[in-house]
Amino acid sequence: MSPANLLALGGVVVLALGLFWPRVLHLGALLYLAAALADAVAKGVFSSPAQPALLLGGLLALRGESFLLRPWMAPLRRYLLLLALILGLFALKALPHPGGALPSILSLLHGGAFVVAYLALAVGVGAGTMCALQDLRLRRAPEKALGSAPLWSLRRLELGYLKVGYLAATLGLGSGMAWAWGYFGSPLALDPKELSAFVGWLLLTLYFLLEERLRGLPRAGLLLLSYALLLFAFLGAPFLGSRHPSRLIF
Amino acid sequence: MALPLYLVGLSHKTAPVEVRERAALDPVVALPAALARLGKGVVLSTCNRTEVYGVGDPGKARALLLERGVEPRHLYLKEGVEALRHLFRVAAGLDSLVVGEAQILGQVREALLLARKHGATESFLEKAFQSAIALGKRARNETGIGAGAVSVAYAALDLALAVYGDLSGLAVAVLGAGEMAELFLTHLKAHGVGRVLVVNRTEERARGLAARFGGEAYPLSALAQVLAQADLVVASAAAPQYLVVPEALPKRAKPLFLIDIALPRNIDPRVGRLPHAYLYNLDDLERVVEKNLAARKGEVPKVEALVEKAIADYLEWYAGHRVREAIKTLEERIFREVAQEFPQGDPLLWHKEAGRRVHPWILALKVGARRFLEGPPCPQECPLLAFRPPRP
Numbered sequence: 001m002s003p004a005n006l007l008a009l010g011g012v013v014v015l016a017l018g019l020f021w022p023r024v025l026h027l028g029a030l031l032y033l034a035a036a037l038a039d040a041v042a043k044g045v046f047s048s049p050a051q052p053a054l055l056l057g058g059l060l061a062l063r064g065e066s067f068l069l070r071p072w073m074a075p076l077r078r079y080l081l082l083l084a085l086i087l088g089l090f091a092l093k094a095l096p097h098p099g100g101a102l103p104s105i106l107s108l109l110h111g112g113a114f115v116v117a118y119l120a121l122a123v124g125v126g127a128g129t130m131c132a133l134q135d136l137r138l139r140r141a142p143e144k145a146l147g148s149a150p151l152w153s154l155r156r157l158e159l160g161y162l163k164v165g166y167l168a169a170t171l172g173l174g175s176g177m178a179w180a181w182g183y184f185g186s187p188l189a190l191d192p193k194e195l196s197a198f199v200g201w202l203l204l205t206l207y208f209l210l211e212e213r214l215r216g217l218p219r220a221g222l223l224l225l226s227y228a229l230l231l232f233a234f235l236g237a238p239f240l241g242s243r244h245p246s247r248l249i250f
Numbered sequence: 251m252a253l254p255l256y257l258v259g260l261s262h263k264t265a266p267v268e269v270r271e272r273a274a275l276d277p278v279v280a281l282p283a284a285l286a287r288l289g290k291g292v293v294l295s296t297c298n299r300t301e302v303y304g305v306g307d308p309g310k311a312r313a314l315l316l317e318r319g320v321e322p323r324h325l326y327l328k329e330g331v332e333a334l335r336h337l338f339r340v341a342a343g344l345d346s347l348v349v350g351e352a353q354i355l356g357q358v359r360e361a362l363l364l365a366r367k368h369g370a371t372e373s374f375l376e377k378a379f380q381s382a383i384a385l386g387k388r389a390r391n392e393t394g395i396g397a398g399a400v401s402v403a404y405a406a407l408d409l410a411l412a413v414y415g416d417l418s419g420l421a422v423a424v425l426g427a428g429e430m431a432e433l434f435l436t437h438l439k440a441h442g443v444g445r446v447l448v449v450n451r452t453e454e455r456a457r458g459l460a461a462r463f464g465g466e467a468y469p470l471s472a473l474a475q476v477l478a479q480a481d482l483v484v485a486s487a488a489a490p491q492y493l494v495v496p497e498a499l500p501k502r503a504k505p506l507f508l509i510d511i512a513l514p515r516n517i518d519p520r521v522g523r524l525p526h527a528y529l530y531n532l533d534d535l536e537r538v539v540e541k542n543l544a545a546r547k548g549e550v551p552k553v554e555a556l557v558e559k560a561i562a563d564y565l566e567w568y569a570g571h572r573v574r575e576a577i578k579t580l581e582e583r584i585f586r587e588v589a590q591e592f593p594q595g596d597p598l599l600w601h602k603e604a605g606r607r608v609h610p611w612i613l614a615l616k617v618g619a620r621r622f623l624e625g626p627p628c629p630q631e632c633p634l635l636a637f638r639p640p641r642p
Contacts, residue, residue, distance in 0.1 A: 072415075138412065138528050143541040146398070146408050150415030151528075152505055212525055 004042065005095050007035035008054060012088040015061055019081055025065040032058030032088060039095060045104060046111040049238055049246040050094035052118075057087035059119050072149035076126045083122055090235050097248050106179055113172035117165050118234065121204075124161030125227040127154045132220035139216075166204055169230065173201050184243065193237035193244045200229030253568060255374060256308040257333035258315060258325060259294075259301030262347050265324035272319045273300040277364060284314055285370040292365040292375055294340070296357050298347055303337060305374050334378055334564060338557045341382035342389040343396065350395035350546045355386040377567060385560040393552040398542030403430075405538040406509045406530065407437045410482055413507050413528055418442035423480035425473070425494075426487030427455040430511055434484045435463050447476045450487065474498050483508040485516035492518040502526055509535070573619075577612055584608045 001009075011031030018025040036054035039047075046052060064080035067073040131154035137145035145151075177187035180194065188194055203226035207214070214222060238248045260273055275281040275295040284293055284302075288311060291304035302311035308327055315325060328336050336345070341358045343350040362379040365371045371379075390396040399405040410417060422443045424431045427450040435446060446465025449472065450456035456467035468476050473493060477483065478500050485508065487493060494517040499506065508529045510517040515531060522529035585604040592600065 134412070138409075139522070142409055142412075142530060142534055143538045145412045146538070148412065150411065151413050153415040155505075215525065 002038070002042065002095070004035045004039035004050075005092065007031050007038055008050075008088060008091050008095060011035060011054070011057070012085060012092065015057075015081060015085050015088060018061070019078065019085075022065065022068055022077070025061050025068075025081070028084075029058040029061035029065070032061065032084070032091075035091070035095075043098070046107040048094055048097055049234070049248070050091040050097075052111055052115050053087040053091040053094065053234070056115055056118050056122075057084040057091065059115075060084040060087070060122055063119070063123055072153075076123075076130060076149075079126045080122060086235065094238070094248055106175065110172055110175040110179065113168045113175060114234070117168035117172055118230070120161045120165030120168060121227055121230065124158050124165050125223050128158035128162060128223045129220045130154050131158050132216055132223070135219075136216040162204075162208075166208065169201055169204065173197060189243065191237075191243050192240045193233050193242040193246070196229045196237055197233035200226045200233065202226075203229065253330040253334065253374075253565070254305045255303065255330060255333045255378060256305070256311070257301055257303050257328045257336055258308050258311040259299060260315070260320060260324045260326065261299035261301070261345065263345075264326055265320070269320055269324050270298065270300065273315055275300060277360075281364060282368055285365060285368045287314060288370065290372050290375065291370055292361050292379060294358060294361040296354065299340070299345075301340075303333065303375060303378070305372060331561060331565070334561055335557060337378060337382045338385050338560050341386035342553050342557060343386070344550060344553055344557070348400050349543070349550065350390075350397075351400070352390065352396050355383065355390070358386065359383055373571070374568070378564065381560055381564050385556060389553045389556055392556070393549045395546055395549045395553050397549075398538075398545055400539055400542055400546070402511070402532065402535045402539060403433050403437050405535040405542075406434060406484075406511075407441065409509075409528075409530055409535075409538065410438070410507050411441075413505050414481070416442075417482075419444040420481040421445040421447060421479050422482040422484065423447040423449060423476045424459070425449050425483070425485040425516055426512065427452075427459040428486055428488075431484060431486045432459060432462070434486075434509070434511075435459070438482065438484075439463055443482065445479070447480060449473055449476050451489075481506065483517075485510045486512045487516050488512065489516055490514065492516065494518060494521060496520045496524055499524060499527065511535075573615070577615070580611060581608050 008031070011028050011034075014024050014028035014031060018028050032054045036051045036058065039051050039054070060080045061084040064077040064084070067077040067080075130149055131151060134145060134148050134151045134154060137148065138151060176194075176197070180189070181187045188198060203222060207219075207222050207226060210222070237244070238246050241247055260270065262270065265273070273295075274297070275284055275293055277295070281293055281295060285291060288302065288304060290306075291302055291311065294301045294303070300315065302308075302314065304311055308329070312325065312327065316322065337358075339345045341355055343352070343354055346354050358379065362371065362376075362383070365375070399408045414420060417438065418441070420443050422435070422438050422445070424435060424446065427448060431448075439446070446460060446463045447468060448456040448460040448463075448465055449468045449470060450459070451470050453467060453469045456469070459465075460467040470493075477494065477498060481504060483494070483506065485494065489512070492515065494508070496518060499521065504526065506524075506527045508517055508521060508527060510529065510531045513532075517529060519529070521527050581604065584607050585600060588600045588604045588607070589597075592603070
């Protein structure tokens with residue numbers, strides 16, 4: 001087992017503990033980041049999907065940890081932590097695979113943009129879903145809304161993060177399409193990774209366009225669907241034999 | 251050797267309001283006079299109860315209340331552990347008209363402070379009231395007995411907090427300048443709302459209310475201008491038609507929180523369908539209050555358990571206190587006997603001899619107590635404390 005594998009495994013175990021004992025979240029996040037660094041040193045920066053997964057997982061765990069002093073945000077913290085755990089498990093699966101050589105500028109621009117996008121969207125979608133549900137409670141059963149996170153705090157969190165996430169996703173998608181055009185001759189193909197990322201981005205655009213009209217469950221549903229598709233592009237598509245260099249060959 | 255506490259009093263459960271009014275003792279004149287007459291005692295006098303706690307004979311306390319025009323059928327008398335349990339239940343808010351209300355704890359503390367000020371407390375009463383206050387705090391901290399709003403004004407405040415989280419710096423518009431508007435404003439101001447905008451048909455009344463809360467007064471004709479600036483709206487004006495209609499509200503990104511407590515309503519219900527508006531009327535607020543009251547009632551068994559634990563702690567203290575008293579009396583009696591037996595002896599040696607004689611008795615007391623505690627439990631009433639176990 002490589003050092004990166006060991007560190008990532010330690011990170012997953014510590015973050016799993018963090019679900020019940022949040023004080024160890026720092027340590028779990030650091031182990032994730034160290035694992036990403038060890039893999040980058042061994043194989044090259046962003047040479048495999050494990051590195052962005054570990055980097056993202058570590059940053060999500062740190063963001064979740066920052067909600068510790070706000071008990072109302074406990075559901076958001078747990079969701080971010082679970083997402084970090086899924087990313088860690090994915091990284092454990094992806095780490096043993098050899099890395100592919102990519103132009104470093106493209107790796108940094110495309111990979112970096114998507115890491116920022118996933119990080120911001122993870123927080124924004126979590127806050128947005130909670131906000132939509134709180135809106136529903138405040139309108140249908142106000143007595144049930146009293147113990148939950150305040151609507152306006154969630155809304156501000158959602159708006160700030162979703163805007164950054166959307167811009168970064170647009171940049172990541174654009175750079176990816178430009179690279180695919182030059183490399184394969186077409187910006188988009190019937191490829192699970194490209195299609196899911198593109199449709200996810202389209203749904204997110206639709207969400208921003210319909211923001212004023214959508215409320216409650218449809219609002220939360222659209223937001224979750226767009227994020228699920230983007231997440232699938234990152235965590236699921238590599239297993240389906242994509243033409244993307246991040247595919248995992250078995 | 252029964253617990254010497256007693257309680258004589260009346261409450262909202264036994265007496266109508268006109269009787270409670272007669273029995274109430276004002277803290278400036280009547281209450282100090284009552285304490286002086288009782289000698290030792292603590293008087294808890296609130297709008298819902300007048301209770302006299304004391305040690306020994308309850309006759310004086312009973313006479314005090316009867317003289318104020320209270321009929322015997324309105325009075326209750328509790329002694330020993332029952333009196334202690336009653337005090338603890340009162341302090342924990344279990345005996346209040348609104349279960350878990352917080353005001354009573356402050357009133358119990360005030361009653362103790364007043365009795366102390368007039369030198370009317372003694373060790374059993376002091377300990378009982380201190381334990382009651384500690385229990386009241388514990389019940390509110392460790393259970394949900396005091397959680398949630400149980401008045402319409404607080405329910406509105408809780409809902410505003412569920413929307414905004416923090417009210418500081420927000421602008422509140424008040425339509426109407428009546429008592430309800432003032433009550434809501436008091437709560438909102440306590441939570442740090444920034445600007446207060448008062449709109450009323452009679453501008454002079456609007457100015458009066460605005461001046462009390464450091465706000466601005468507007469005539470009804472400026473309502474649209476006020477609504478454009480407000481984050482919270484409290485509507486309580488007497489008006490035959492809707493004052494706020496959806497068409498009058500500008501588009502906004504920030505939520506708009508509206509409370510309509512007027513009858514007939516001031517705000518068109520269609521306003522509630524706007525994407526950023528959260529509109530509540532009296533029925534909504536009462537639903538919140540009912541839910542909170544039900545939740546508080548669900549917490550009662552937990553508080554009852556705390557009450558029984560506090561009684562046990564008090565009795566443990568009381569038993570120790572009585573045993574220490576008995577040992578001290580025994581030591582003094584034996585010392586006197588030794589002094590009489592050896593009048594010519596060295597007084598320093600009297601202590602040594604008295605110790606030699608009394609120590610076996612103390613050890614025997616310990617052995618006896620252990621045997622008593624290891625034996626069968628008290629069947630009906632504990633002979634030491636006249637303690638009747640609570641009914642299951």
